Amino acid sequence: MVRVLAADGSAPAAWSYRDLTGAALTLAARLQEQAQALGRPARVGLLAENSPEWVAADLAALFAGAVEIPVPTAFTAQQAASLLQSADLCLTDAAGEAALARWRTSTPQPVLPDGCPAVALDLPALTRAPRPAAPPQIPAHDQIVKVIHTSGTTSAPKGVQIRRHGLDELLTSLRARTxxxxxxxxxxxxxxxxxxxxxxxxxxxxxxxxxxxxxxxxxxxxxxxxxxxxxxxxxxxxxxxxxxxxxxxxxxxxxxxxxxxxxxxxxxxxxxxxxxxxxxxxxxxxxxxxxxxxxxxxxxx
CATH class of the missing domain: 3.40.50 (Rossmann fold)
Known part of the structure; x- marks a missing residue:
């Protein structure tokens, strides 16, 4: 279950893992279509706040065998551009769209590279969509699945490549110890x-x-x-x-x-x-x- 707390103290909004996994599978099928057109795994920017949309997009990238590039919405335009320079598309929620709009007014240089569209995450629509018939694309053992930013405190943020086997081994180790x-x-x-x-x-x-x-x-x-x-x-x-x-x-x-x-x-x-x-x-x-x-x-x- 994923919950979003309410600022006024009322009951939180809730999403089941079933709903989020279903939405992720639908989005993953679309990312796989793009990968087929590109002839390689899609490089997917993810610009969103901590939200159910972020969860669905992250799982979709993993299911599709894509290379995910998560970018904090608090970054400057220059920091975001340095990470997204190789992205094929960028998934956004409302906070991500607001960050892009803010960056457009702060710098004459585009944050997203040419040919990289910003795609809004419509979680209710993804949840309602029919489930794809094709199974998800499991990334190869040594495939890069994420490019994680460094702090960028001394220069432009640098991307650290995370491979599937490294993520698998980390989770296996933590599960054995917790x-x-x-x-x-x-x-x-x-x-x-x-x-x-x-x-x-x-x-x-x-x-x-x-x-x-x-x-x-x-x-x-x-x-x-x-x-x-x-x-x-x-x-x-x-x-x-x-x-x-x-x-x-x-x-x-x-x-x-x-x-x-x-x-x-x-x-x-x-x-x-x-x-x-x-x-x-x-x-x-x-x-x-x-x-x-x-x-x-x-x-x-």
Whole structure:
């Protein structure tokens, strides 16, 4: 199940994996048609916020044996153009279309290369469409399936090629070392253009039969705006997460929340911060974090 939280606290919108997989198979058939015309796997840009549309497009690219190039909507026009220079088409949701429009006004140079159309993802229409008869195209063992961006902090972002066997081995390793219940309710707060978020926030919950919750549409993801992390904290109780991946800044916020009420029990603390009293798996990377808060009795990692 994929859920999209509501900004007003009302019930989240929900999409079943069955619906998203069906939409992905329909889109994959169209990508396979393009690959046949090109005589090679299609290179597919993906410009979308964390959303059900992103999930369907990502699965479609995998099913079609395409080379997926995910691009954050928070990138500058120059950063996006450096990644999309070889794309054959670019799939977009509403946020992706808004990013393209913003970039057109910020630079005279086109972000998309000549002959690369922007294709809007109409998830309801894809869900209603008849399922294709042909099976999906399974990528070859050593085929490149993704080109993941680097940070681009010192120069233009560079694409890191991810092959199918590398992704398979990573998932196999993680599944052998984690329990399925960890991914019962994953909360996605960092961009899905990052490989770690694709693995932890999409593939692991999918394989474990869990769910993933996305922030309300238009909500800044952590790492894309200075105040994104503090605003995200208000949504934790609604999401009731059992797992999430966070940068060190959010780990620091969690420690600060723990220190606000040092006398409370672990169960009380979980209810106050996460909305439930069960365990929460928090993975953090990018910089060192303290092993303990001043009031915590157990390590934070």
């Amino acid at each position: 329990r399925p219940e960890i991914f019962e309710r994953y909360l996605s707060i960092v961009p899905l253009s990052l490989l770690i978020e694709q693995v932890a926030g999409l593939y692991m919950p999918f394989l474990a039969g869990g769910s993933v919750s996305f922030l309300p549409p238009g909500t800044a993801l952590v790492g894309t705006a200075a105040d994104a992390a503090p605003r995200m904290l208000t949504l934790l109780r609604a999401a009731r997460p059992t797992a999430l991946v966070v940068p060190p800044t959010v780990a620091g916020l969690f420690l600060a929340l723990c220190d606000q009420q040092p006398a409370e029990s672990v169960t009380e603390r979980h209810r106050r911060i996460f909305g439930h009293d069960g365990p929460v798996f928090i993975a953090c990377g990018g910089a060192p974090v303290p092993r303990r808060s001043s009031s915590a009795s157990t390590p934070t990692d």
